[in-house]
Amino acid sequence: xxxxxxxxxxxxxxxxxxxxxxxxxxxxxxxxxxxxxxxxxxxxxxxxxxxxxxxxxxxxxxxxxxxxxxxxxxxxxxxxxxxxxxxxxxxxxxxxxxxxxxxxxxxxxxxxxxxxxxxxxxxxxxxxxxxxxxxxxxxxxxxxxxxxxxxxxxxxxxxxxxxxxxxxxxxxxxxxxxxxxxxxxxxxxxxxxxxxxxxxxxxxxxxxxxxxxxxxxxxxxxxxxxxxxxxxxxxxxxxxxxxxxxxxxxxxxxxxxxxxxxxxxxxxxxxxxxxxxxxxxxxxxxxxxxxxxxxxxxxxxxxxxxxxxxxxxxxxxxxxxxxxxxxxxxxxxxxxxxxxxxxxxxxxxxxxxxxxxxxxxxxxxxxxxxxxxxxxxxxxxxxxxxxxxxxxxxxxxxxxxxxxxxxxxxxxxxxxxxxxxxxxxxxxxxxxxxxxxxxxxxxxxxxxxxxxxxxxxxxxxxxxxxxxxxxxxxxxxxxxxxxxxxxxxxxxxxxxxxxxxxxxxxxxxxxxxxxxxxxxxxxxxxxxxxxxxxxxxxxxxxxxxx
Numbered sequence: 001x002x003x004x005x006x007x008x009x010x011x012x013x014x015x016x017x018x019x020x021x022x023x024x025x026x027x028x029x030x031x032x033x034x035x036x037x038x039x040x041x042x043x044x045x046x047x048x049x050x051x052x053x054x055x056x057x058x059x060x061x062x063x064x065x066x067x068x069x070x071x072x073x074x075x076x077x078x079x080x081x082x083x084x085x086x087x088x089x090x091x092x093x094x095x096x097x098x099x100x101x102x103x104x105x106x107x108x109x110x111x112x113x114x115x116x117x118x119x120x121x122x123x124x125x126x127x128x129x130x131x132x133x134x135x136x137x138x139x140x141x142x143x144x145x146x147x148x149x150x151x152x153x154x155x156x157x158x159x160x161x162x163x164x165x166x167x168x169x170x171x172x173x174x175x176x177x178x179x180x181x182x183x184x185x186x187x188x189x190x191x192x193x194x195x196x197x198x199x200x201x202x203x204x205x206x207x208x209x210x211x212x213x214x215x216x217x218x219x220x221x222x223x224x225x226x227x228x229x230x231x232x233x234x235x236x237x238x239x240x241x242x243x244x245x246x247x248x249x250x251x252x253x254x255x256x257x258x259x260x261x262x263x264x265x266x267x268x269x270x271x272x273x274x275x276x277x278x279x280x281x282x283x284x285x286x287x288x289x290x291x292x293x294x295x296x297x298x299x300x301x302x303x304x305x306x307x308x309x310x311x312x313x314x315x316x317x318x319x320x321x322x323x324x325x326x327x328x329x330x331x332x333x334x335x336x337x338x339x340x341x342x343x344x345x346x347x348x349x350x351x352x353x354x355x356x357x358x359x360x361x362x363x364x365x366x367x368x369x370x371x372x373x374x375x376x377x378x379x380x381x382x383x384x385x386x387x388x389x390x391x392x393x394x395x396x397x398x399x400x401x402x403x404x405x406x407x408x409x410x411x412x413x414x415x416x417x418x419x420x421x422x423x424x425x426x427x428x429x430x431x432x433x434x435x436x437x438x439x440x441x442x443x444x445x446x447x448x449x450x451x452x453x454x455x456x457x458x459x460x461x462x463x464x465x466x467x468x469x470x471x472x473x474x475x476x477x478x479x480x481x482x483x484x485x486x487x488x489x490x491x492x493x494x495x496x497x498x499x500x501x502x503x504x505x506x507x508x509x510x511x512x513x514x515x516x517x518x519x520x521x522x523x524x525x526x527x528x529x530x531x532x533x534x535x536x537x538x539x540x541x542x543x544x545x546x
Contacts, residue, residue, distance in 0.1 A: 021330030024323060024545060025065050029134055030056030032545045033318060035356045035507070036130060039363035042506060043123035044370070052127050055107050059135040065414070067096035068136040071272035072417055076228075078264045078276070089261040090176065091228040091274045098174060100139040104132050105172040105184065110146040115168030119370060126311050126366035130359075133315035134322075137421050138272030140312055142186050142226035148304035149187035152233055152244060155289035155297045159246060163187075163231070178250050179230055188226035189301060190234045190247070190278060193219070198434050200235055200242070200295065205280060207236035207243060207287075215245060216282040220262075227261055227276035233288065233301055240291025244298045247285040258283040269420030302429055303378075306386040307365055309425045313393040314358035316418050316425070320400035321355045323415050324348060325544045327404045338403075339540060347403065347529035349536035352543035353503075353514045354396055354528070358389045360502040361495075377456060380442045380449035381498065387435040387488075388495025393422035399528045436487035439494070443478070450478055453494065460501035464512070466520040467500045496520065508542065510535035 030036070030052045040046055058064055074094040082088050104110060109128045113121035125147070133140050146167060153160040169184035179185050196202030205219025217236050224232065231248045251257055258281040265275040289297035325348050328338035338344050365385050368374040401408035401415045408415045426432060442449050454475065461468040474493050482490045496519055503512040510533070518524050518531035525531045533539070 019332055021327050023062065023065070024326045025060065025062040027060045027545055028053060028056040029060050029131055029318075029322070029545075030127075032322065033130075033359075034542060035359045036127060036318070036363070038506065039360055040123060040127050043126075043363050043367035044120035045123035045127060045363075045367075047118075047120065048124035048127050051107055051124075052131060055103065055128060056131050058103060059131055064135055067099050068272075068414065068417075069412075070094055070096040071100065071136055071138060073411075075271045076264060076274040078261055078274075080261060087256070087260070089256065089259060091261070091264070091276075093228070093274075094272075097139060097272055098172070100132070100136050101142070101174070102172040104128075104139060104143045105186075106170050108170055110143045110186065111150065111168040113147075113369075114150045114164065115170075120367070122307075122369040123363055123366040126307075126363060129308060129311045130315040130318065130362070133312040134319040136272065137312055137316065137418075138270050140308070141270070141273045141275075142188060142229055144305050144308040144312075145188045145226055145229065145301075146186045148301040148308070149189070149233055151300035151304060152298050153246065153288060155244070155293075155300075156246075156287065159286055159288060163246070166230075174228070176230075176250050176256065178252050178254055179248060180252065182230065185230035186226065188224065188229035188232045189298075189305075190221035190224040190232050191298065192221065192223050194222040197222070198430065203235055203237060203242060205234070205236040207238040207245060207285070208282075209239070210284070214284050215287060217245065217247065217280045217285050218282050219280050221278050221280070223265070224261075224276045224278045227264075227274055227278065233298055234285065235294045235298060236285075238287070238291045242294040243291045244288040244294040245285035246288050247280075247283060251284060268423065269417065270424050271420075303382050304369070305429045306382050306435075307369065309428055310358075310362050310365060310382075310385045310389050313390045313422065313425045314355070314362040316393055316422050317351075317355040317358050317396050320397050320415060320418055321348070321352050321543050322545045323408075323413070324351060324400040324403035325540055327407070329544060339544075343529065344403070345536045345540060346532055347399065348543075349514060349533060349539040350518060350528040350531075351396060351400055351403075352539050353511055353518070354392060355543065356507060356511055357499040357503055357515055358392070360506065361385050361389055361499055364498075364502055374452070376446060376448040377452035379446050380439065380453045380494075381456075383435050383438045383442060384453075384491055384494045384498060386430065387432060387439070387491045388499075390422075390426040391432060393425055394419070396528075397422045432488065436491045437484060439491045440482060440484065440487050443482075453498070454478075457497045457501040460504040463504050464500070464516050466516040467497070467504060470500065470520045471497055508538075510538050511542070514539060 077092045079090045112125045166185040171183035173183040193203050207215040234247050260279040262277040368378040397419045461471045503515050514533040
């Protein structure tokens with residue numbers, strides 16, 4: 001017989017959980033993030049503090065963490081037809097997705113700078129977007145598209161006057177109904193086609209004028225971002241050339257526009273959000289801007305979404321640092337906490353420095369969108385930041401995940417989702433080569449952009465010899481001219497110069513010195529933590545969640 005323990009006899013437990021960190025919940029990610037709060041003050045957006053703290057309280061809760069997991073575990077589902085065979089082309093989402101969307105819209109992350117313009121509004125919105133993207137990045141796509149649509153719509157004043165009040169409303173009103181009947185609307189975008197990709201001038205979708213001044217669009221779109229939204233900005237070939245159009249999902253009489261959702265993309269990451277392939281069967285649309293000026297019109301939308309790619313990448317870096325540092329602070333190995341192990345301290349500090357540099361650039365760039373006089377700086381800096389910050393995202397997420405070891409490689413750890421999300425932000429709105437060629441285009445067509453960029457970074461060079469040498473090299477490259485084959489190196493050097501200049505001017509000396517030593521110095525390494533810095537523990541402490 002088995003020797004079973006008698007009642008009251010001690011039993012050796014095998015499932016007592018020890019040496020595991022507590023959940024990183026029931027905290028406020030805004031209060032935890034000193035670099036973000038400091039950058040908001042510099043950008044003239046300190047007035048967003050109360051809203052950011054309120055939003056952060058919700059997003060830092062255990063409940064919001066559950067929402068984020070559910071939104072990814074139960075991705076959107078396409079319904080092309082109803083039970084009777086009628087075409088409906090609807091996308092169904094888990095309730096947790098709608099909770100995030102409702103929060104984002106209620107706090108104005110989708111349109112605050114347009115609905116309530118005031119100094120620092122774009123920078124203030126960047127703070128809110130950072131908090132939202134840390135918690136659940138997928139829903140930020142329709143939020144970003146809606147925000148970015150307004151500058152393009154203003155190329156057609158009458159259309160903007162009709163749609164802006166709907167866009168800037170803080171009511172999240174999901175569902176396919178005429179826009180005039182809704183409390184608020186969201187806007188998406190559909191530019192690329194399967195035969196052209198980034199070469200949108202190769203688009204074949206045709207736009208035929210109708211008798212009442214509208215256009216009938218016939219063709220396809222390979223990527224339609226946020227197909228559940230109420231309208232889309234699209235490009236199509238009108239008689240006068242490639243033109244921008246506003247394409248509503250539902251017509252004023254309540255009938256569905258002839259937009260057929262073919263399938264949802266089965267994406268590597270960003271799985272809570274829907275992206276679709278669509279067919280247009282003489283779908284009715286409104287012209288935005290002049291015929292033949294489609295790229296010039298929609299580039300206003302593209303630049304604002306590129307800003308949001310930088311914001312979301314920086315947000316992902318902050319989330320990665322918070323998760324990695326929290327884990328290391330609460331888990332022990334070889335007799336002491338991981339965070340106190342010298343090599344782990346160096347890795348965490350380097351990840352934190354990368355995060356702070358990305359946050360500084362994100363907020364400086366957002367502030368440039370608040371000042372019309374900074375157009376030349378904004379033109380070049382947007383492309384530079386989009387390339388460099390977003391390129392750094394995937395490797396940063398991978399290193400942070402590794403700090404958790406095997407625990408980071410399971411779906412219950414949010415860093416698994418983050419690892420899949422970061423590559424998207426480098427691809428979205430122009431992948432690496434497209435952006436680097438845009439940097440060369442900016443230098444060639446708007447030489448004042450280089451002057452404004454150098455005026456931004458040069459003053460800090462006097463405070464650090466490594467930065468001074470780096471800026472001198474950038475100036476030599478600009479003076480000599482750069483061929484397309486060298487565009488990546490130039491863009492990288494411009495990105496490093498901007499990040500270093502901001503940290504030297506505004507961050508603690510330990511952070512700035514660590515950045516310049518590990519990114520610009522002669523002994524820099526190739527991996528995070530490869531260049532030892534003397535104040536690593538202080539840097540980690542600055543970034544450790546409370």
